[in-house]
Amino acid sequence: MSDRRTFLKGVGASAVGGLSLLSAGTASAAAPPADEYIAADPSNYSDDYRGAADIDWVVVHITDGTWGSAVNWFQDSRADVSAHYVVRNSDGYTAQMVDEQDVAWHAGGFNSNAIGIEHEWHDGQNGISDAAYAASADIVDHVASAYDVPKQYFTDPCAAANASGGIVGHTNAPKYGDCGNTSYKSCPQPAWDWGRYMEFVDGSAGDGGSGGDDGGSGGSYAWEYFSNGDQGEDVYTIQYLLEQQGYDLQYHDGIYGSEVEGAIESFQSASGLAVDGVVGPNTWDALVVTVAGPNDDPWWATYAAQHSLRYGHGYSIAVDGYYGSETEGAIESFQSGAGLAVDGIVGPNTWQALVDLT
Template structure:
């Protein structure tokens, strides 16, 4: 890793600038991160300045720092509200029993807890300080710090997991992002080979691997919640199972699984799904009563299913997660005789007395219930346009922002179809739009699917 050396005055100026831009929204001019096709440097964003400053100040690999933030929050402050596990900001600095990264950051940086919680630049700086302190305690010297693979133990510790397999799940998620690369909030991290040095965690069970699977639901990994966070029972004999409650974690997948293992959490769910690929972990046996609904009667008679993400960011709601979750819900409905309707498959916010809003307005109930009821087909089509490419929009209509493009002649998967604005293209005039990815839509007027309009057995969005 190449680390820029800051004189003290320049460092304080850079941090002050980053903190100021976090509060004012004014873009700071720093080392250019991007350039336009003509070669003119574009000014760095406040977030880029924050990562530059924190990485240089604490000698933490910049891309590792960005990957950790992306794993925790998709680099989003989420309106400065804490996660369900008591984590704050895009780096999820936590102030909760057993996990005190916020307090550690305050002591290391001498920034106020309020600033660390609410100011993006301070939040990033605090996370870098904590990671560096963990690296120092692990004995990482300057040469080792230059190798991203040597930071695995520090990353695992940052996640706060009390159980080795969950600590490995957390750290592996960050390193998988480094391996594959990602883009978000103006940050682009290119994929690269990684070979993390896991130390003692090399021997930890890999969730989803042999010997860790659920006995209730075959595809699920088993990572038991603390016995302080649920009630042992013998359902359905002791209590009928009549409902399924849908939740959002308001945090990361690994973070939620870890939180349920924390005896201080006083919360749990039966299952938790990962956004990226629909992987699922079970934390409470179906026979037992998870503490998820905030209503004892509903707890006793329901299965709680958590989904990785935040209610205010629909980018977490992937087709992989929808389909995997619906498969579990369909299986549970069959097992316990639960009707597959919205009276029995409900949102957390619909529980009497609920103070939570999850899964929120971005959860697509129409699509989810169609999947639960067996309308699960994925269509296919070929893009045909008079131009070299076709714009992809964030929603089913020409007024939605352009979020990408797809080449003429490309084959696309059609996960569901929606009614949107009317468009005329090579295949006539239509109001049908095809969802070809998470928040990615193209008009059916430009796609040859073999059908006029709707594709049989493909859900409506």
């Protein structure tokens, strides 16, 4: 499936229209609203060479993790997701990662006419800072003038489905124009304040932009959400932890498919959780098993931690399910780097950091 994309990349900028003069392929410079261009992996978006008439919407998202982890993930060929822009919460610093004429993958069923903006937010942060709202509003201003997108927002997917364009949150984006078909995700809630955001978009926020220093402290991590269709190192973690919980899986392949979804639903039901097949904070809390050291023997959980340390975090250790000094050293090194208590024990906080930082 990458053949067509590869071919189109090979055609080069000479074959495409005026937009490419601003930003062509991987050699792109950041568009005016961004501080830096950090190219997403080419397998995480579609080469599309959209024209101005094709771009009608801005979709706003929250990362549910750090700015750095989102930027890293979009550069990872396993991600299969991306966004055009990622805005940092502490200061509004913005990376552009996908050219605007290409289709980033951030809101399934709604991407082809949209520009996606990810805003850093995770549990423990009070909300979106004024600095981030201001930076995001700058992007909207640019998109509105470049592509004639109206500066109006929608929280009703049916109103959005009937509109010619505007700004919509991920949760309310009507898939394929069908307002009965939206994402199950709550993104960009609980962080998003439409009233405050639109003050910046409308230019009525006064001086604003003073910046909100409301988080980002070391050692504060959040559980990311995973569901059918997701891939990557954290899905291996889910698969191995399901094995630890007694679910016998056929596949350990880092792909969240129907087998993982079915096992998660069984686990949720058995654990008294809402059964939705989505691994969110409550399911993670129930799923993780503490790896306490050589005298404790959760084999699959140890294997999961080793696999994450090796393939998600770059520690060249054996992945064998046995806790020895090599595993202990890697855990302690990871904990130190992540700002966690260094005790060699993979408990809930260390599990959360292992997942959040991949």
